[in-house]
Amino acid sequence: MGETMNVPNTTVEPGSPRDLRLKLLAEKAEDNIRRNNEEYAQRRVVLASTPQNIFVQINAVCNANCVFCSKGYDYPLFRLDDWLKHYGDKITPALAQARQVILTGSGEFLGLPDAQRILEYFNSEFPHVEKYVATNATYLTPKIVDLICSGSSKYVVQLSLHASRPEIQRVMMRYGAYDRVQKNIRALMEARDKKNVNVLFMFIMTTLNIDDLPDFIRYASRMGADKVVCGYFYIYESNQKYLSLYFMQEKANQRLEEARRVADELGITLQAPPKFGLTPEVYKAFDVCQEPWYQFMMSNDGYVLPCDAYGSFPREENLNVMSFSELWNGPTYRKIRTDIVDGKGCLLTCSRHNPKSVNDWNSHVIHRFKEDRQIIKEHHESLRRP
Numbered sequence: 001m002g003e004t005m006n007v008p009n010t011t012v013e014p015g016s017p018r019d020l021r022l023k024l025l026a027e028k029a030e031d032n033i034r035r036n037n038e039e040y041a042q043r044r045v046v047l048a049s050t051p052q053n054i055f056v057q058i059n060a061v062c063n064a065n066c067v068f069c070s071k072g073y074d075y076p077l078f079r080l081d082d083w084l085k086h087y088g089d090k091i092t093p094a095l096a097q098a099r100q101v102i103l104t105g106s107g108e109f110l111g112l113p114d115a116q117r118i119l120e121y122f123n124s125e126f127p128h129v130e131k132y133v134a135t136n137a138t139y140l141t142p143k144i145v146d147l148i149c150s151g152s153s154k155y156v157v158q159l160s161l162h163a164s165r166p167e168i169q170r171v172m173m174r175y176g177a178y179d180r181v182q183k184n185i186r187a188l189m190e191a192r193d194k195k196n197v198n199v200l201f202m203f204i205m206t207t208l209n210i211d212d213l214p215d216f217i218r219y220a221s222r223m224g225a226d227k228v229v230c231g232y233f234y235i236y237e238s239n240q241k242y243l244s245l246y247f248m249q250e251k252a253n254q255r256l257e258e259a260r261r262v263a264d265e266l267g268i269t270l271q272a273p274p275k276f277g278l279t280p281e282v283y284k285a286f287d288v289c290q291e292p293w294y295q296f297m298m299s300n301d302g303y304v305l306p307c308d309a310y311g312s313f314p315r316e317e318n319l320n321v322m323s324f325s326e327l328w329n330g331p332t333y334r335k336i337r338t339d340i341v342d343g344k345g346c347l348l349t350c351s352r353h354n355p356k357s358v359n360d361w362n363s364h365v366i367h368r369f370k371e372d373r374q375i376i377k378e379h380h381e382s383l384r385r386p
């Protein structure tokens with residue numbers, strides 16, 4: 001492990017050198033975001049701008065064990081000091097001019113002993129950059145809530161809950177933290193200023209919880225959520241296959257329709273995926289996905305992806321051996337951008353940007369190289385009792 005670095009103090013005196021530096025950074029970021037939007041509009045393949053969204057994978061152990069979860073079981077954990085030592089110089093300039101930094105990964109980052117320090121670091125170094133944090137809400141302690149709600153940064157907090165009721169949450173997440181989670185959510189909702197902290201409730205849909213979707217919308221509305229996001233899950237492991245609504249299409253469609261009605265009645269925003277089995281002309285034509293222009297996802301150990309639904313990025317292209325710009329305008333990012341402009345490549349099976357692909361089995365499965373340890377994990381998982 002590297003030495004422990006001091007996280008700078010977050011208070012900024014107006015007119016101080018630090019205040020001026022932060023103002024300059026914010027202006028530079030605005031400039032970069034504008035340029036990034038323009039380059040996307042022009043469908044440029046090589047970009048002068050850097051990504052407006054940067055995903056920093058922060059891996060941690062998890063107290064839950066969601067049936068659909070993509071995490072493995074022996075992945076490396078995030079250590080801020082090691083991360084800064086290895087990647088700080090490479091990624092910091094791009095982070096400083098991003099619009100949003102996404103802080104999440106395998107497991108429950110807010111449960112890391114270092115979670116407060118990590119938030120303090122990003123709050124203090126990049127206060128002008130919005131933070132997106134996904135969490136199951138069990139570690140929203142008063143100190144964490146304070147770091148989210150009391151700083152000058154904007155936050156989007158995704159609460160991954162997947163059920164309105166304890167018995168369904170227990171089946172979906174295979175833990176029993178319902179009461180603690182409700183208490184934490186209430187504390188967050190009370191502490192936040194809606195202008196700065198946006199809270200969305202996440203519901204990953206499987207055959208086990210789909211009946212609960214309309215009630216989940218009612219529950220989210222009662223709790224004061226700004227938005228509900230629901231989505232099909234991606235199958236990472238063969239034994240997750242029969243949890244897929246691909247095998248329960250009529251039920252999925254009915255519940256999505258009901259959920260839409262409830263959301264409209266309650267006036268809450270619902271982001272939902274397309275329904276199954278409609279006639280081809282009913283689906284919206286696919287839009288050009290923005291992610292390869294807007295987003296750079298880096299894993300704990302320096303590997304790269306344009307988005308979570310993308311298959312395998314070549315292993316040899318990574319931040320351990322290449323610079324940020326060699327990757328951002330490297331052969332793979334260039335090819336993905338070109339393919340997407342031509343309506344090819346990953347766009348064909350992307351359920352987010354190509355709605356009719358919901359009917360294609362391939363769009364529900366993530367095809368990635370599988371290490372032996374993952375195969376062993378699948379074997380153990382298949383022997384588990386419910």
Ligand SMILES: C[S@@+](CC[C@H](N)C(=O)[O-])C[C@H]1O[C@@H](n2cnc3c(N)ncnc32)[C@H](O)[C@@H]1O
Pocket residue numbers: 062068069070071104105106107108109134135136158159160202204232233234235236
């Ligand atoms: C891996 S989790 C980690 C952060 C945190 N523990 C949580 O649950 O939000 C990040 C997000 O990925 C989503 N996710 C996990 N596995 C998924 C899958 N197989 N398909 C689609 N989304 C998934 C979860 O709902 C969550 O919103």
Ligand code: SF4
Pocket residue numbers: 062063064065066069070071105106107108136160173
């Ligand atoms: S809470 Fe998040 S990381 Fe933990 S098992 Fe569920 S989806 Fe995976």
